[in-house]
Amino acid sequence: MEFAPVPSWWGGSNGTMTKVKVQIGVDQSAAIKKFEAGGYSLVGMANNPPSPDEILRYRSDPSRSRLLTIYPSARTTWLGFNLVKGPFAASRAGITPGRPTSGLRSDPGRDGREAFSRAIDRDQLVDVACVKGATCSKATGGYIAKGLKGYLGDNADPTAKFDAAAARAQYQKWDPDGSRVQGLRLRYNTSVTNTQLFSNVQSQLRSNLNVAVELDAHVLTEAVEQRHQGPRPLGRQKRPLRAVRRRPRRVAAHHGRRVPRGVEAQRDQAHVIA
Numbered sequence: 001m002e003f004a005p006v007p008s009w010w011g012g013s014n015g016t017m018t019k020v021k022v023q024i025g026v027d028q029s030a031a032i033k034k035f036e037a038g039g040y041s042l043v044g045m046a047n048n049p050p051s052p053d054e055i056l057r058y059r060s061d062p063s064r065s066r067l068l069t070i071y072p073s074a075r076t077t078w079l080g081f082n083l084v085k086g087p088f089a090a091s092r093a094g095i096t097p098g099r100p101t102s103g104l105r106s107d108p109g110r111d112g113r114e115a116f117s118r119a120i121d122r123d124q125l126v127d128v129a130c131v132k133g134a135t136c137s138k139a140t141g142g143y144i145a146k147g148l149k150g151y152l153g154d155n156a157d158p159t160a161k162f163d164a165a166a167a168r169a170q171y172q173k174w175d176p177d178g179s180r181v182q183g184l185r186l187r188y189n190t191s192v193t194n195t196q197l198f199s200n201v202q203s204q205l206r207s208n209l210n211v212a213v214e215l216d217a218h219v220l221t222e223a224v225e226q227r228h229q230g231p232r233p234l235g236r237q238k239r240p241l242r243a244v245r246r247r248p249r250r251v252a253a254h255h256g257r258r259v260p261r262g263v264e265a266q267r268d269q270a271h272v273i274a
Contacts, residue, residue: 001021003019004019024046025048028191031050049135052196055131056134059131072145075145086109087180090110091108111170112171112174115209116171122139125201126138129196129199141155178210185215185216186198187218195215195217
């Protein structure tokens with residue numbers, strides 16, 4: 001996309017910029033290489049941050065660190081469950097997508113969802129998958145990021161508290177022989193950042209619940225199209241697993257307009273995930 005100034009827009013000055021070209025969806029590593037070769041003036045805006053490894057490289061290099069800006073973003077990423085069908089469904093008979101889950105009397109998938117959520121150590125997630133907290137922070141106050149109306153308060157979300165022993169006991173009671181979660185897949189939009197995040201979630205579920213989850217990465221357009229066709233296992237639904245959550249614009253290394261060249265990182269808040 002290319003943008004050009006509108007002469008005397010609202011009676012103001014057009015400044016000195018004559019054109020701005022924006023490229024979206026560029027491979028993260030390729031974008032950084034082009035930035036370093038002088039091909040880009042700015043990298044990282046519009047939810048296209050550099051990879052965690054690149055952010056770490058810039059933070060560790062005195063000459064490059066001045067080009068890196070990390071700022072909050074009003075964004076939350078979470079891991080959800082399929083409440084319509086499958087092991088986490090709110091009704092054994094299944095429910096219609098969009099139907100409220102309250103008033104169902106029983107909820108056979110609830111213990112499984114809660115066990116999975118409590119089995120995720122958000123501190124480990126932030127440290128290992130988010131460049132030691134550079135690209136995300138844990139979300140313990142609900143889905144809405146801190147600083148925005150609707151935020152529940154620090155540590156106000158009981159399902160975001162890590163307790164491996166309690167999670168294991170609850171899971172084993174819900175699924176004694178492990179048959180409910182056989183073949184479970186975790187679908188996400190493919191990117192270096194998301195792969196690092198969800199790989200850590202996968203590792204923690206295996207370590208804390210002895211549950212094997214297959215990662216199922218898809219390009220965004222394909223994921224959206226399939227999502228419209230119907231819910232998927234571990235998809236985004238009403239009671240998410242609360243994983244990593246993107247905080248008020250936080251995973252971005254930044255550069256404002258045409259400020260000095262820089263890399264945008266973008267700091268995400270972490271629920272158990274996103």
